[in-house]
Each structure stands twice: as C-alpha cells, then as structure tokens.
Amino acid sequence: MDLTHAPEDETYRRQVRAWLTKNVPRRPRHTSAAEFGDPERIRNAKAWQRKLYDAGYVAIGWPSAYGGRDASVTQQTILDEELVRARAPMLIGMMGVRMVGPTLIQYGSPEQQRRFLHHILTGEEIWCQGYSEPGAGSDLASLTTRAEVVGDEFVVNGQKVWTSSAQFADWMFCLVRTDPAAPKHHGISYLLIDMKSPGITVRPLMQITGDAGFNEVFFEDVRVPRANLVGELNRGWQVANATLAHERNMLGATTRTQQLFQGLLRVARSVERDGRPASQDPVIRQRLAELLLRVEAMKYHAYRQLTDALRGRKPGIAASVNKLVNTELNHDIAAMAMEVMGSYGPLDRRALRAIDRGTWPHDFLFTLGMIIGGGTSQIQKNIISERGLGMPRH
C-alpha cells in the first residue's frame, strides 16, 4: 500500500500541468457537445484538439503503432486528472478517441485502422454514435435499422435517435440489422458510415437544457461500402459491447466529480443564509460532508482500480459501478448546489444575478441526462446484479 507516485510520474504530472497552464484557451469552457452547434466553436474546439495532439496529449494510452504513446494506465490517469483540474475544454473528438478508436484497434481491419485512426486523433474527423433508435433504447439489441447487402455495398434504411454531435460529425459508427431472421443479438452488424452520404438527414433535438445536444438521423437508401464493416457480418453485437464498455468508463470518471464538489463547496461558502455563510449551517454542513464521503470513496476507489489494472486484474463490473455511482453523485452535487442557493438556484445561464454564471441549474439538468445515457442506472443495476452478483436473469 503506497500512495506516493513514482518520480517519473510526478515529473510527467509537472510537465503536463505546466503545458496546460500555458496552453489551455481562456475562453469559456464547453460543458457539453451541445454547445458545439456554433461553427466558430467547432473550429476552436478542433484547433484545441489538434494542439493537444501535437503536444502529445491525445490518446496517450493507445499503442504507438496506432498513433498513441504506449502510456501506462498511471500516466493516462494523471493526464485525465490534470485536464479536469485545468478546466480544459472537452475533446470535440471524444467519441472517436474514447469509443470508436479503441474499438477499431481491437476489431478493425488494417485498412480501416490506416484510414481512420490518425484523423480520429487529430480531430480532423469527428464521430457520432448510431446506436439508439425510437424503438430500441435500453433494449438496444432490438434495433431495426436495416442494412441489406447489395453487391459490394450495404443499403441502409432506418432511423437513429439521441445521436450526439450528429449535426457536425463526419462519420458515424452505426449498428444495423443485417439478418432479421436471426435471434436479435445474432443479426447485428457494425458499420462505419460517411455522414456526407446521400440519403442521410440529420434533425437536431432540443434537450431540457435548451441545447440541441443530440439529433435524429434518418437513413434513406444510404449506400455504405462493404469495406466499412467492422468485424464479421452479423457479429456486430460483440463489437458493440466493446464500445459500450469504453463508454461506461468514460462516463464514470471521478475527477470531474471531485471538481464539481469543490465548486459546490465554493458556492456554500459564498452564499449567505440567515446572515451567515451557508456552509456554517449545521444541517447544510452535514449534507455537504455526506456528499464528501461519497466523493472520497470514489476517489480512492479509482486509485484501487488503477492498481488493479496495473496488476492485470480483470475489471469485472467495475465500469458499471463507476457509471452508476458517479453519474448519480454528480447529479446529487448539482442538486445540493441549487438547494444551497435558495431562490437563486433556478436562475438560468446569463440571467441577471445568477450565481456561478447560472451553470448549476444547467448542470442539474445535464447530469440527469448522463444518468440516463450510456445505459440507464436501472440497466447498470441489472448488469451489476446479474453479472456481478450472479442474480438470476429470469
């Protein structure tokens, strides 16, 4: 048991921190893909990713053969922590770097890796995820978007929904049904689709936050080259699960939670209730401390998981636990912040007299979306219970 970092890791942290201090853009940070609708913001976000990539800070954990740096899990964690600490803008190409990229490394053909991985890293090509459909949310495997093999192409017809970033994405990794006669998990294929293909229509959907954070995407006889199939025909569910696991880990990051709590503490200290700082109220103190206990548990749990990874231990259902706990904790922190602020709580972004630029009610709403997306809390509990504890499925 040793909480200290190796000297080379401390050196790495210092280097990263110094670089970020000098280079993180000063403009207001992007809190979600939703704000990317603005073309100027998209340009700036792509420029930031390029800058980060040139400095060697994108996908450092990827094998160097694929453009990564073979970085240890420890260094990846250090980089993630420092990016959050520096309030660096979110990567516009996050879905490529964190989801489809690792999936292509694992399942993609050499041609696909050559064609796509570099542009994923630089942010030149942005990806979106075509999974959910109006009739296939939690029951993703029941999806019906159809892809028929016609010669050396697939012809795709159907509809995807909740597709974040589709309005400006260049490519989509998409789950389609290629064998309607097979049992549902066995007739799915994983396709890479060019968003500029004829027949694709993207319609933004407004989220409760007021941002058009995701979209409907319609496919009408969209042609996709056979070479864009990832893995084998009708064996896409396995590939999809790899991506889902990466997504769960992405959504379960504890550093952001710690940062949110620090923000809550700042609000509690500065807002007054009954003539004194809210953080001096005994009831509020208890509730703040209760949240801190939960945050600290996830902080040290992350260290333990890092150590388990270094020791080569299998993560099991850890990603599901992280996703379940951290998303709900983030939401509870935002809810507490609104409570502490009293009547000021619901003041919106850019409103007169808003505290913290009105980000807390936005965060309260947004974090609710994070609880639902990437596998709802209820689905995570099913997974944890069935796969982690061995509870019977039926």
Place this chain on the structure above:
Amino acid sequence: MDFGLSEEQELLQRAARELLAAECPPAVVRAATEPASDPPADSTEGSGSTADATSSAASRGFPRELYRKLADLGWFAVLVPEAFGGSGGSMLDAALLCEEAGRAALPGPFLATAVLAPIALARGGSTPQKRTWLPRLATGDAVGTVAIAERTDRYDPEGIAARARPVRDGYRLSGTKMFVPDAHVADFVVVAARLGSPPAKGGKATRGGRRGHPHAARDGHPARDGHPARGDGVGVSLFLVEHGAPGMRIRLLETIDRTRRVCEVVLDDVPVPTPALVGPPGGGWPLVRQLLDAGAVALAADSLGGAERVLEMSVEYARVREQFGRPIGSFQAIKHLAAEMVSEIEPARSLVWYAAHAFDARPRERSRAASIAKARLTDVYARTAVRALQIHGGIGFTWEHDIHWWLKRAKWNEAAFGDGMFHRAQVASIDAF
C-alpha cells in the same frame, strides 16, 4: 501509486476468513448471545478467575476456546511491537482482521484486545507497562480496554470530566466512564481522566445522560493539525487501572448487540500509583485522539466485513427462495437493491484501506481519514443490513434466523466511537467548510 494489499496481506485475510468460517459459524455467535446466560447487571469479575471460567465466560459473550485459537494464530499480536512479543504489523493488517471479525460477527472483546489496548500501550506506555502487558496481550493471556466516553457522550476534550486527584504516591480517580468495551472481562482498563480543574464549559456529567454534540458553529474554529482547537485537551491524562482496583465498579450495559459488551465504569476515589500513568501527566489527549481514530478505523473495517456478509446472505437467499414460480432474485426490485448494496460497499472498501494506511503512514491525514471511513462505512453497513433483512422477508424478522445479529452490530457500530453526525461534523471542521 500502489493502492492495494500486498500478497502477504491477501493471504492473511484469506486465512482469517477461512478460519472464522470454520470456527465462528452462526451457532457460535448465537451461543454467545443467548440472553439467559448473561450474568446479572452487577458484575466485577475479571477474566481468568475460576476453573469454570471457560464455559461461563463463553456464555458471557466471550468464546474462550475460539479466542485461544485466534491468539495462537497471532491475531492479538498484530499491533504489538516485535520487541514485546508481537508481530509488529500495521493498522491495515489489523483492519483486515477486523473486517473478517465483522464478517463473522465475532463475539467478544476483539476490538479492545486486538486494537485499543495494544495501541494505548505501544504508543503511550512506559517501558515497565509495555513489558508487563504487551506480551500478555499478544498471546491472548490478557484482555485490556480503554475508557474514554462519559455520560455526556462527547468525543472532544470537554467530554473528559472524570478527575485525577494527585496524592502522595499517585492519584485518586473519580467519575463515570460509559460504553467501555469489555470492561467486565478486562485485566486492565486505560482510563482517560483530567488532571487538575474541570473543563471551563459544560463538561459535567448529568444524570439521565444528557448528550452534548459539538455545535456546528464551534466547528468554525481554526484547527491546528486538523483537530478542533476547542479545549485543546491540556490536562487530560490516561491511567492504567488494573482489574479489582478498589472503588471501581463495573456494570454491564445491555445493548441490542449481544455479540459485544459495553460497560459503565464508576470510579469512586480509585487509587492508582504514579507509574500507572500512560503517557505524560496532563498530556494524554493526543493519545486519546489516536485511540478514537483507531476505534473508528476498526469499526469501519468491521462494518465492511459485516456489510459484505449480509449482502452475500441476501444474494444466496434470493437465488434460492422462489415465489410466483421463480427465484425472487429474478425480480428487478430485489436485483436493484442488491446492486445498490454492492455499489456502496465496494467503493467504501477503499476508504477503509486509506484510513488504515493513513493511521500509520500519514499522521496529518489520520483523523480526517478515520472520520470519513467511520461515518461512511457504518452508514453503509446499517443501510445494507436493513435492506438485507427485507430481502429475507418474514423469515429475516425471526429471532431464529441469523441476520439480525449483523443488523444489531451495524447499529452498535454506528453509535460507538462517535456517531455519523459527529464524524461528519469533524470532517466539515477539518476541511474548513
């Protein structure tokens, strides 16, 4: 960064778990809890008095033969330095044993003998005291405990109102100590009492046991070493009082947790010689604080094991019990309860490891980590135990089923060594909310 157990520690824990699974099954727990076997409330008997102490002590919640086995395997030597016959282990080693004890609902004076007494003497005892008692603690031939809390149930210096009056060859101790673990079977009790005048504000014990929780307003005081500065503890001293000391009256306090015993210890001008001091006269508060932190860590670890055990029992029951033509574990309500339980327990394990590690290796973080672990783990244990009982349905509500022993231990854990509200207030103060 290596946030994990060593191979040795994993072996230690596995062996401990297997041992207790074999030697401390629910039947042993139940035997130690049978109501008819408790002595009358008035009892001043110590541990090794008579030939039939074995059977009567076992029914007094102290399974002697089991403890002999644990002692032979070094369970009580972990926190005793090697120089005094111990194995010189770490708080993390001890926490692993505490976790297994919690998992098995081990009855008897484990906390006091394995954790509190060795720490009191190893960290504060004089050489003669260490020579006299540490080897005997390590071999399981003596039981020791500490007495800190009083009727006011405060865990700050103002909670110590018991007085130590200096006399020619020592001191006379007066006052009432409460919730003293296992005093009725202890060979010695390390008592916290105040040398000199009583504390300035309301620290006096009152009849009826009025409690005085630290006020949040006072938590705003700046802290030195992260500890609240209110009443900085100057004057508090510790004294080793041996079993049978005249004027010391020990009475059992019945709690719903029948696997562990706590006592009221009344001190009526009890004479102790000068060498009975543990640590410097008037300078005992830092050690008291360490003992509170040690108790907090130990109970957090006990809670971790206990929570895991009741979860395991629940999963097993839910897989087997059928209603509506299928195992009840196949219903989402049960599945989700179980998922919530494990999602609270697993991350909390890391808090125990961190607090145990900090106890030895990060003294500046010790109290904060102990409070965080204690507050969180006892809360998780209690909630998990309530859910576990509900998963068992009607049968979980019977005396005959075993699960209530763990539920009751969970409630004792919550209350002992400072409850959740106290520890959360501590953290708020240390972090200068």
